[in-house]
Amino acid sequence: MVPVTSSTQPLTDLAPDQLAERLSAAQADYQDLQAKGLKLDLTRGKPGADQLDLSQGLLGLPTTNKDRSGADVRNYGGLEGLAEMREIFADLLSVDTARVIAGGNSSLTMMYQVVTWLLSHGGPDSPRPWAQEDTVKFVCPVPGYDRHFTMLAELGIEMVTVPMREDGPDVRAVRALVADDPQVKGMWLVPTYANPTGSVTSTEVAAELMAMPTAAPDFRILWDNAYAVHHLTDVETKSADALGLASASGNPNRPIMFASTSKITFAGAGVAALAASPENKEWFLKRLSYASIGPDKVNQLRHVEFFGDAEGIRAHMRKHRDLIAPKFAAVEDALTARLDGLGIATWSRPIGGYFVDLNVLDGTAARVVQLAKEAGIALTPAGSAFPHGDDPDDRNIRLAPTFPALAEVETAMAGVAVCVELAAAEKLAADG
């Protein structure tokens, strides 16, 4: 194992000779790390095989061909998904079943559809298709989910950032962006256990976001509740009621909510869902009707039979928690053991979701990722939690500890901590 440093004096306070000593010790530790010949991967928020095994029972299901209404799930049709699947999502998301559409295997696909259809057709309250505007901009809380940002870049949408905080996005910053600029048409938000910060958007923040004045009459908040039930402790935080708050504020069409079972059952073979106002839902289904005859209802029924109801999913998520909470604890332990008190890193202690958000000394994130790579530890590229991969402070690193085995997380994170210290010591020494 990598030796734990005895001193916890901030590196920034060290005299030059102390710093040189520290750098040299870190270099020696890094050489030891490289000598291990590791090959570990903390890049993606993927469930581990043991988590997937929890849903193995899906593979013998369904035991019947008919849904509750008597329709044959094997045949075409049923664009909004099975009523019983929609009910389960409605319960998990605390919305009316009537608001929910159950779809295919990817909520990302549903988000992409929403954005492309806003561009090509506009929403029910749009003066014109978004593509006919000179410019379309989205508010992006950062750090955030890389696929949200790459999607917007692909579709020619500009991104303006606001800080993500403990209780959600910085509302004052959001207000300032949306109040006067009608080109600001939308906003991403992962409300619960945000990717990667783990933040939970409070009801107060959500209420402000749903009520705030926007220059665009058709402003949308894409409420990606990917981790709604992905608790890491026995505090099972409830998401803010986006649809209810929006409706109460007279902006019922503002939020569109997304969720999926990707990190509940099988990451590639789950069921996705969308929930929205009646107008938004009708609009979405109308567009969808030209692109699909219906979702995979067999897979929906498979999920319904497996879980029975939303409580079945909640119980199932506790089994996930038991498997992955120790991995998050290992991240915390490794970072604390080496970096606590050194003044060169801060990190999140998430109570849900899939990530630990690590902020290293400004200007060293890319170096940390490079060092880790050269020691056989793959990390998400520095900056990937920012639009266009550009972290202006070069300090943010997203850690994804669920996929590797616990022992691998321990080994990898001890190594990452060495890289964080080495990069910091290098920089401080160079800056003199």
Added chain:
Amino acid sequence: MVPVTSSTQPLTDLAPDQLAERLSAAQADYQDLQAKGLKLDLTRGKPGADQLDLSQGLLGLPTTNKDRSGADVRNYGGLEGLAEMREIFADLLSVDTARVIAGGNSSLTMMYQVVTWLLSHGGPDSPRPWAQEDTVKFVCPVPGYDRHFTMLAELGIEMVTVPMREDGPDVRAVRALVADDPQVKGMWLVPTYANPTGSVTSTEVAAELMAMPTAAPDFRILWDNAYAVHHLTDVETKSADALGLASASGNPNRPIMFASTSKITFAGAGVAALAASPENKEWFLKRLSYASIGPDKVNQLRHVEFFGDAEGIRAHMRKHRDLIAPKFAAVEDALTARLDGLGIATWSRPIGGYFVDLNVLDGTAARVVQLAKEAGIALTPAGSAFPHGDDPDDRNIRLAPTFPALAEVETAMAGVAVCVELAAAEKLAADG
């Protein structure tokens, strides 16, 4: 049963009093038909429950979590689909596996993606995104598939029609449309057992389509081979080699091929595929990477295990044939029994696919559908096989006999024949 007429003299040759007598007999038969209180549906090309039952074994599969490469099919990733699934499609479509992408549950969705991405980004050989052209037009062989046409209308693409013939679209008409007009960017084609005519596009016609000069440098033929292996006789017609012909003509990017197992296994829960040139495939996967993390690989492996290989699918399709060929024979028998020789209807005798294409006396198709409806027999709306639902001759009706039970097909089609004759007699009598 509806009595079969004894005369086969063309109705158009009858003297006014003979015609009046004939009208009155048809009216009486129609009253008898209405008295039956039928409730039958020949509207959609859906497999029957007995056909779906052929694939019931899918529901216990897969028996392993790993694909051939060792990847866990339950997790994220694998955007182009499982190699072993792609191999099966490649064999069925007679293309290289390297050309194939295996996707989700809907080839319609893949077609929609191709068209929207051509609009938003253009193809690899496009001077600019199609959406930046003043007008985009598609050549549509008619009668054709209604969902092809409604998709184009939704996306703001104009449609110009050409006649569909026994050996495929009228190539001379297609050539005339595409040669000089760079706004004509694409064309639909169901090459094998076309919806609804049952036509099979010959190699000669396909070769001309792939080689013909087009004013648009990025002309696309969307080659929807939905019924490639859906033979109704023991003649297992092979589709023309669109990719090979296009490549040989120096137009490798012209065709994009689609197929699915929707009418092989489960209509809502099958696997779709796309095959195209390397450039087109790379272009599609690049766009797709922003909208999806990967297809449902569990369902792909389920299909691979169930069939083993392409020969497994061919053998499976013979079981489908045994179930549905009698229904097509019932359509033929009912139409022949009542309408043969009357000079008021012609119809296809398909050797594959899902439809019978019925052409009634000009100006009477809508009336036939209305009469049938009032007798409890639901038919596809007249004109639905034409862009914007507009059949200029009001004569085409698409019959879909697979979903109802055989006895229902017999009853419904005897009724349809009555309606065809009654509508014709009404019109001829009124025209005097």
